[in-house]
Amino acid sequence: MSHPSSPPGKDQQKPGRASSPGALPSAPGSDAAPGSAPRSAPGVTAPLLEARGFVKRFFGVTVLDGVSLSLAPGEVRALLGENGAGKSTIINLLSGVHQPDGGMLLLDGAPVRFTRPLEADHAGISVIRQELSLFPDLSVAEAIFAGHLPLNRLGLVDWRQMREAARKALARLGLEIDVRAPVASLSIAHQQMVEIARALTRKSRVVIMDEPTASLSPNEVAHLGEIIAQLSAGGVAVLYVSHRLDEIRAFCRTYTVLRDGKAVSAGLVSETDIPSLIRDMAGREVEIGAAGAARQPGAPVLELQHLASVPGGRGGQRVRDVSLVVRAGEILGLAGIVGAGRTETARMIFGLDPVGSGEILLNGRPFRAGSPAAAMAAGIGYVPEDRKGLSILPDRSVAENFALTGAVPAGPLGWNDRPGEAKALAGFVQRLGIRAASLRAPITTLSGGNQQKVILARWIALKPKLLIIDEPTRGIDVGAKEDVHSLIREIAAGGVAVLLISSDLPEVLALSDRIVTLREGETTSEQPAADATSEGLMARMTRHG
Amino acid sequence: AEPKGKDAEVTILVSPLTFAFPHFVFLTDELKDEANKLGGVTIVVADGQLSAPKQIADIEAAIVQGVDGIILAPVEADALAPVVQQAIDAGIAVVTVDRPVNGVPDVLANVAADNFKGAEAQGEAVVKAFPDGATIVNLQGIPGDKTANDRNGGAHKVLDAAGEKYVFVAEQAGNFSRDKGLEVTENILTGLAEVPQVIIAANDDMALGAAQAVDARGLKGKVAIYGYDGSEDALKAVKSGDLAATVDQFPGLQGRTAVSTLVAFIREGTRPESAEVLVAPVAITADNLDQAERVGQIGE
Amino acid sequence: MTKAQADELSRARMYALLGKLAPLIFLLALVIIFASLQPRFLLPLNLFNILRQVSIYGIIAIGMTFVILIRGIDLSVGALVAMSGLCAAVVAKGGIEGRFMLSADGSGYHWALAALAAILAGTVAGLLQGMAVAWLSVPAFVVTLGGMTVFRGIALTIGNGGPISGFDEAFGWWGRGMIGPVPVPVLIFAAVALIAWVVLTQTRFGRAVYAVGSNPDAARLSGINVSGVTLSVYALIGFCSGLGGFVLASRLNSAEAVAGTGYELTAIAAVVIGGTSLYGGTGGVAGTVIGALLTGVLLNGLVILNVSPYTQQILVGLIIVAAVAFDHFIKRQSR
Amino acid sequence: MTKAQADELSRARMYALLGKLAPLIFLLALVIIFASLQPRFLLPLNLFNILRQVSIYGIIAIGMTFVILIRGIDLSVGALVAMSGLCAAVVAKGGIEGRFMLSADGSGYHWALAALAAILAGTVAGLLQGMAVAWLSVPAFVVTLGGMTVFRGIALTIGNGGPISGFDEAFGWWGRGMIGPVPVPVLIFAAVALIAWVVLTQTRFGRAVYAVGSNPDAARLSGINVSGVTLSVYALIGFCSGLGGFVLASRLNSAEAVAGTGYELTAIAAVVIGGTSLYGGTGGVAGTVIGALLTGVLLNGLVILNVSPYTQQILVGLIIVAAVAFDHFIKRQSR
Ligand SMILES: Nc1ncnc2c1ncn2[C@@H]1O[C@H](COP(=O)(O)OP(=O)(O)OP(=O)(O)O)[C@@H](O)[C@H]1O
Ligand SMILES: Nc1ncnc2c1ncn2[C@@H]1O[C@H](COP(=O)(O)OP(=O)(O)OP(=O)(O)O)[C@@H](O)[C@H]1O
Numbered sequence A: 001m002s003h004p005s006s007p008p009g010k011d012q013q014k015p016g017r018a019s020s021p022g023a024l025p026s027a028p029g030s031d032a033a034p035g036s037a038p039r040s041a042p043g044v045t046a047p048l049l050e051a052r053g054f055v056k057r058f059f060g061v062t063v064l065d066g067v068s069l070s071l072a073p074g075e076v077r078a079l080l081g082e083n084g085a086g087k088s089t090i091i092n093l094l095s096g097v098h099q100p101d102g103g104m105l106l107l108d109g110a111p112v113r114f115t116r117p118l119e120a121d122h123a124g125i126s127v128i129r130q131e132l133s134l135f136p137d138l139s140v141a142e143a144i145f146a147g148h149l150p151l152n153r154l155g156l157v158d159w160r161q162m163r164e165a166a167r168k169a170l171a172r173l174g175l176e177i178d179v180r181a182p183v184a185s186l187s188i189a190h191q192q193m194v195e196i197a198r199a200l201t202r203k204s205r206v207v208i209m210d211e212p213t214a215s216l217s218p219n220e221v222a223h224l225g226e227i228i229a230q231l232s233a234g235g236v237a238v239l240y241v242s243h244r245l246d247e248i249r250a251f252c253r254t255y256t257v258l259r260d261g262k263a264v265s266a267g268l269v270s271e272t273d274i275p276s277l278i279r280d281m282a283g284r285e286v287e288i289g290a291a292g293a294a295r296q297p298g299a300p301v302l303e304l305q306h307l308a309s310v311p312g313g314r315g316g317q318r319v320r321d322v323s324l325v326v327r328a329g330e331i332l333g334l335a336g337i338v339g340a341g342r343t344e345t346a347r348m349i350f351g352l353d354p355v356g357s358g359e360i361l362l363n364g365r366p367f368r369a370g371s372p373a374a375a376m377a378a379g380i381g382y383v384p385e386d387r388k389g390l391s392i393l394p395d396r397s398v399a400e401n402f403a404l405t406g407a408v409p410a411g412p413l414g415w416n417d418r419p420g421e422a423k424a425l426a427g428f429v430q431r432l433g434i435r436a437a438s439l440r441a442p443i444t445t446l447s448g449g450n451q452q453k454v455i456l457a458r459w460i461a462l463k464p465k466l467l468i469i470d471e472p473t474r475g476i477d478v479g480a481k482e483d484v485h486s487l488i489r490e491i492a493a494g495g496v497a498v499l500l501i502s503s504d505l506p507e508v509l510a511l512s513d514r515i516v517t518l519r520e521g522e523t524t525s526e527q528p529a530a531d532a533t534s535e536g537l538m539a540r541m542t543r544h545g
Numbered sequence B: 001a002e003p004k005g006k007d008a009e010v011t012i013l014v015s016p017l018t019f020a021f022p023h024f025v026f027l028t029d030e031l032k033d034e035a036n037k038l039g040g041v042t043i044v045v046a047d048g049q050l051s052a053p054k055q056i057a058d059i060e061a062a063i064v065q066g067v068d069g070i071i072l073a074p075v076e077a078d079a080l081a082p083v084v085q086q087a088i089d090a091g092i093a094v095v096t097v098d099r100p101v102n103g104v105p106d107v108l109a110n111v112a113a114d115n116f117k118g119a120e121a122q123g124e125a126v127v128k129a130f131p132d133g134a135t136i137v138n139l140q141g142i143p144g145d146k147t148a149n150d151r152n153g154g155a156h157k158v159l160d161a162a163g164e165k166y167v168f169v170a171e172q173a174g175n176f177s178r179d180k181g182l183e184v185t186e187n188i189l190t191g192l193a194e195v196p197q198v199i200i201a202a203n204d205d206m207a208l209g210a211a212q213a214v215d216a217r218g219l220k221g222k223v224a225i226y227g228y229d230g231s232e233d234a235l236k237a238v239k240s241g242d243l244a245a246t247v248d249q250f251p252g253l254q255g256r257t258a259v260s261t262l263v264a265f266i267r268e269g270t271r272p273e274s275a276e277v278l279v280a281p282v283a284i285t286a287d288n289l290d291q292a293e294r295v296g297q298i299g300e
Numbered sequence C, D: 001m002t003k004a005q006a007d008e009l010s011r012a013r014m015y016a017l018l019g020k021l022a023p024l025i026f027l028l029a030l031v032i033i034f035a036s037l038q039p040r041f042l043l044p045l046n047l048f049n050i051l052r053q054v055s056i057y058g059i060i061a062i063g064m065t066f067v068i069l070i071r072g073i074d075l076s077v078g079a080l081v082a083m084s085g086l087c088a089a090v091v092a093k094g095g096i097e098g099r100f101m102l103s104a105d106g107s108g109y110h111w112a113l114a115a116l117a118a119i120l121a122g123t124v125a126g127l128l129q130g131m132a133v134a135w136l137s138v139p140a141f142v143v144t145l146g147g148m149t150v151f152r153g154i155a156l157t158i159g160n161g162g163p164i165s166g167f168d169e170a171f172g173w174w175g176r177g178m179i180g181p182v183p184v185p186v187l188i189f190a191a192v193a194l195i196a197w198v199v200l201t202q203t204r205f206g207r208a209v210y211a212v213g214s215n216p217d218a219a220r221l222s223g224i225n226v227s228g229v230t231l232s233v234y235a236l237i238g239f240c241s242g243l244g245g246f247v248l249a250s251r252l253n254s255a256e257a258v259a260g261t262g263y264e265l266t267a268i269a270a271v272v273i274g275g276t277s278l279y280g281g282t283g284g285v286a287g288t289v290i291g292a293l294l295t296g297v298l299l300n301g302l303v304i305l306n307v308s309p310y311t312q313q314i315l316v317g318l319i320i321v322a323a324v325a326f327d328h329f330i331k332r333q334s335r
């Protein structure tokens, strides 16, 4: 197996480990030195926004412990850290969602206190949130301008100008959609881009992006990169959070690494390398991209023959002609750009959407799941991409969220087997390094990545014959990603057929045995992962292929 | 309007206060029975649902429909006046039952037994049975409702005038319902250090609820309970001694009189001798049970 | 965009439009049925009757539209109508004989002052409820359920349980007067609806109402003053209830504590029949007007057809559910 | 975890516990106030009075807890109580004299059959409403608002507006009997609450109820039959209402169409006061029992103190809002 140190979960949680080579000697303040300002700035540029010694506690648990960081005009700073390190919390403090329990915030060198998001907004700070926070019922244009609707001479809302500006903002991101359509009709990825467009229309001085690319595919990410460069050239300060380290290299000039609520290192991206960043985040060595044990594919479990969705559904027919085979003990990677129809394909297999035409064969026999329950009964599991909307029960405990699929069978009369559930969960907590103060606390008290791990555990525990995973590591940090990857490899090795949908090409390449590409709802290629390259796949995912 | 002729077909809208009170259900049933006997009379019924706007809307609809006559028990005397005037202007004859509307002189007749007067009869029955005074619990109807106010007022008028020896030890709203009457009485009985001698209730349902509470406390026969309405259940209870009395306003008689008066006018143009056809309410005790209108329904 | 995509889009738009028209279609169907069963239903007199009957709870339903759009609810409107009606009555009469006097010589005040009193009472009561919802974060259902009994209690206390009636001509004009063939309350209803429509569709405040209802957290993060919007919306329905209370008192020439009983449910029904979602964020005033008309037509038509009162209740319930089911069915087709 | 962190965590747990206890604390405060104002309040007789009075709408509130946990609502329960009570009465009497007869010889049936009739009527009615909610996706508020008038109409039709009264001893025992010092309805309430508690906290079905309320989409995706759960929950509150209708008819020795008026709001108030969120997913039966007791204590205490009915209404409204505000305040402290 790929794990060098035995119980990785425990190791990660020890904050105080002396073995953190790249860590600066606990450096609050030092990273805030104006010296770390962008090279292009002539002389010394005063920081625009500066956090000094931020402390934050939730439920009495210290989440941030004296973190300092600064942003100068035109600076693009990466904020890095494992799941639960406190990145989103810093952002919440910078934008007035929460108030710090200690430390201070300076804007243009003067202390400020934001008690509401409104005030941060007025100060020119706009935020792209990690969890989508859009208005499902409003039109795209209105969602982009919510809170800042343009007015005409009569003091009424200027719908025309608003639509025009919204169209322009989306075009900058390379997206052409009907700005009158309700937000709810968009894919997660498009919603993510609407969220980005929202921040761009604000003419802000500081733009904070919390994992903006979590569900974007390479094309959109490249667009975003250009925009960040434009913003920076225009003197806007950017704080950029992502678990994709290649993006950090490409977009950011400076960085700050958080670990367990403390800033452990900071500096210029050009003067560090990815392995040392990972070391700083994890506080240990992490082996990246370890290949799994060789797997022996068995009989076909799932076969799709010219599958198509119902024409005239929302947003048109997303899936037109998809054919593929997934065998037992094999991981099939499904690659495609946003809107290619991967999620919709998965939804049809799992019985969430009606099938238009074509065949689904399960274990060689025609199969149509009328409902998720039927699909589960047939041995299919599905981890959806939309964690907040389709996976978690927000008010319920971690344990209950885990038990939801009934992986641990109930006793007579439907009596819950609580000890059995607790035992099963404890195994996954160990295995995946799930960090939770209490398994009986609501799942919303966990960081996004840890929530994702609980959801994965929920489905893996069910021991399906076919597991469909849609964006398995969306929002998961590097270290945990390795845990999740090795777990996926392990269940495949155990004979489960895995259909892996991911917009993260390195992930698809690292995990899959074979890779199928989709373009506009049609399969365009199939090849062994060993023969595939990023460039080759991209070509087949896009029109130019 | 011109008389329609002796055997003309006649359509009449009947709009009672509410069908939630058996009083009006009985009134309407008897009225329909009388109409059947007269022959050629179609009765259209609308439920006032204790709402003046609802009643106004119903009458407006009836005017459109072109009825010949309207029998109305107005939820509110002032509120219904304009629409009644409108009906009369449209050539429709109007008779009020149970209670009048205010300020419409052209109403053909008001066939009524005043709630205030009935409650006075209730109070007088108490005075008669307890000449030396009594401690009294008063169960009122729906707060703010006109019937509740009138019945409360009538009882108070008599008993307050009868002197200091009549003491209201508790006054609570039982909302005209049996379960609320029962609950409130249970609570009052425990709250009072001494058992009251009399319970007066603004309708029979509450009185019957109170009788159950009294029975459950083992006080049967020690508290005299006075109802109002002369309903079937109440008459039975008077007979068995669970209630001391109930007040009969003779709703059936009112209904019959109203419809025959109205039809006579529509067909033949005959007006009643007086526009006020008053039915005197009577307190029914075990002694005069045979005077009750619904006594026939309670069997032997 | 390809042509096929454009076609699909315009088809989707057509369906969406149909979805918006669903309540109207249902209303027309109902009118046609009633008219064919009883032609007198279509007499102008009857149509104006329906309009007048609808107008008071229609005014309240307009306010309720705002409340429901922000995912709220207001069960207190019926009680507010009673309370503010009594306030107007007390002012118009200059006090209550034998209990308390407002003016030195016992004479009443001008209708304008009375109207002001009603509207003020309603607005302040609404504002108080809005505070409890926005600042104490007590669910609106609870606050206004409490408000319902509190305001009814206050109304009882004001009038000591009895009605206050008999106002002057000018006072009565607002509820019973006509301008040409059109009853005054209908005009008031129309004006309120029109203003509300402009506010909801064309102003920042109106759009903030939709944003708050669609996603309150996102609204807060977008810099919208969510508590401010909440407060204003409850004050607004208080205003509408106060106005409704005044018009009702004027129409009935009397105010009493049991007035307006059940208006809350009628108003909510009108809003929901009109296609506004109880989960907030979608719907609007135009639908509410149709919803109010639909309930009015229903009650009027059943009486005109001489349906027995018990059966009427059964039919009203079934038809309301059917109207909303129809709306949802059409809307689902457009997905 | 350091010691400081552990300390803080246990403090957080303590606050969370306090949050759960908030309704109980409020209840105790109320009891103490009433007892100090009127010592007779604490007589065992009175306490049993309160329990008995609470039990019928308590039974319904237990069913309402399930409904509210899945984000639903049921406004029809009061009408269902009336309708099912009349069904029981008709069976117990063997028909209605002069209108229709069920048994050939005009004799009545055993109480068990009567009870069955009531419960069946309630359950079927609930199931029908559940179907409209689950399959036609009409909002529960609308379905049960319609149901409220439909069932009331049916009840009026059954009894022709009048009461049906006078049942045999065995029938009456269920509402008026005692086992030792404890009234039978109280025992029924306790049994229903206990079973509901076990179902909600210990079984798969209970967990599904919470899941559906917390996130219906996620529940469906995890293989939970969301429509099935919805159907069952509405059938269940129908069952509770039917049972309540039977017990009420037995207690009053009479059934009539206006019985149970307003029970819907009392039951909802009990559930919400007990800390169950109207947005679904959190809360439970224990809270509802306390909520029901709180309303019972309130109504009893104010009558015992002989507070004027008008003032009572004002106080009841204010105290209910205060209770829920207190609950929310405490819960916010524990964040
Ligand atoms: N509202 C809250 N209540 C309680 N705990 C919270 C809350 N928000 C965050 N936390 C806790 O604070 C810690 C830091 O969370 P945060 O969301 O800042 O992590 P993150 O670095 O953004 O992680 P990720 O990469 O997974 O998004 C976590 O342990 C989380 O459980
Ligand atoms: N019927 C539906 N109901 C709800 N959501 C849907 C439905 N159909 C599709 N979606 C959502 O719309 C999005 C579009 O899915 P689609 O399969 O077209 O794209 P994709 O290739 O999965 O692209 P990506 O996942 O990158 O957005 C998905 O996020 C899916 O969850």
Ligand SMILES: [Mg+2]
Pocket: A087, A088, A089, A130, A210, A447, A448
């Ligand atoms: Mg985060």
Ligand SMILES: [Mg+2]
Pocket: A342, A343, A344, A385, A470
């Ligand atoms: Mg997808």
